[in-house]
Amino acid sequence: MKAGFATGKYTAAAIRARPRERSVMVSQLLLGEPVRISESVGKFHKVVRAEDGLEGFVRIDQLLPVSQQVFTHQTEAPAFALELFASMMSDRFGMPVTFGARLPAYDGIQARHGEERFVYSGQAVLSADLRPDAELMIRLARKWLHVPELSGGRTPTGIAGSALVQLLTRMVGVRLPYSIEDISRQGRPVDFMVQCQEGDLAFFGDDRGRITHLGILLTGGTVLHVSERVRIDGIDHFGIFNHTYRRYTHRLRVVKRFFPDRSDHGLSLEKRQSEVVRDAKQMFIF
Numbered sequence: 001m002k003a004g005f006a007t008g009k010y011t012a013a014a015i016r017a018r019p020r021e022r023s024v025m026v027s028q029l030l031l032g033e034p035v036r037i038s039e040s041v042g043k044f045h046k047v048v049r050a051e052d053g054l055e056g057f058v059r060i061d062q063l064l065p066v067s068q069q070v071f072t073h074q075t076e077a078p079a080f081a082l083e084l085f086a087s088m089m090s091d092r093f094g095m096p097v098t099f100g101a102r103l104p105a106y107d108g109i110q111a112r113h114g115e116e117r118f119v120y121s122g123q124a125v126l127s128a129d130l131r132p133d134a135e136l137m138i139r140l141a142r143k144w145l146h147v148p149e150l151s152g153g154r155t156p157t158g159i160a161g162s163a164l165v166q167l168l169t170r171m172v173g174v175r176l177p178y179s180i181e182d183i184s185r186q187g188r189p190v191d192f193m194v195q196c197q198e199g200d201l202a203f204f205g206d207d208r209g210r211i212t213h214l215g216i217l218l219t220g221g222t223v224l225h226v227s228e229r230v231r232i233d234g235i236d237h238f239g240i241f242n243h244t245y246r247r248y249t250h251r252l253r254v255v256k257r258f259f260p261d262r263s264d265h266g267l268s269l270e271k272r273q274s275e276v277v278r279d280a281k282q283m284f285i286f
Helices: 068-076 134-142 161-170 180-184
Strands: 004-008 012-016 025-030 034-041 044-049 055-059 063-066 079-081 085-089 094-098 110-113 116-120 124-126 188-190 201-205 211-218 222-227 229-235 239-242 247-257
Touching: 004 068, 012 044, 025 044, 025 055, 034 063, 034 068, 063 068, 134 161, 134 211, 134 222, 161 180, 161 211, 161 222, 180 201, 180 211, 180 247, 211 229, 211 247, 222 239, 222 247
Parallel strands: none
Antiparallel strands: 004 034, 004 063, 012 025, 012 055, 034 044, 044 055, 079 124, 085 094, 085 116, 110 116, 188 247, 201 211, 201 247, 211 222, 222 229, 229 239, 239 247
């Protein structure tokens, strides 16, 4: 097979940088996620993920060939699984389903995956029902607390920071690219801490000025992010304060907004559980 369309066949498949089993896993392809196949290399297909254009190599046996019609539907109007873990059962076998998986031909009860018809047992949302909702995104995000960090991971057994944000925003109708740096180029800038609101994305950088980390702003001067695990830490205009290590771990660079402005007052990010500068409300982020 030289070119064509496919979706993720199983719960999650490794997308690798090179067509080798031991190559770096750059991401994962979830069940039902659509890809374009550009070429075959041994036991691997080179694919482009439809959602964000990410390229890599996936084992051929981890992909389900589909028509262009199915590919288009799974790209533009899929049904998404909302449970961290659930299952779908056919008459012959069951399959684990994780958060963000795309349920093929889902009618509210059943999904058709390949030649099998499955009953899905968890919560799901149709594309037509997605609405920009920061509060819902944060409720979904809290389900992920204590999931371990995994480079390239996109499931509740291990998750990368950019992958978590991309999955969560997609469930509320906001499409983002995969890399942290690309995400940071989108959205509307928030210049002052007093203007921040729950659901804004905060971006953090290294000493060279590169954007290397991100998190979701919560109330009470806190941020949800992935560092060793999915966690909530304190934040102010300096950056993230890790209460376990009793020090700053990430330096704040910019805050971006991807949801409508709220009419109430912004977050007060100086209410962190440590003694720091208390006049941060009107500090310019940069």
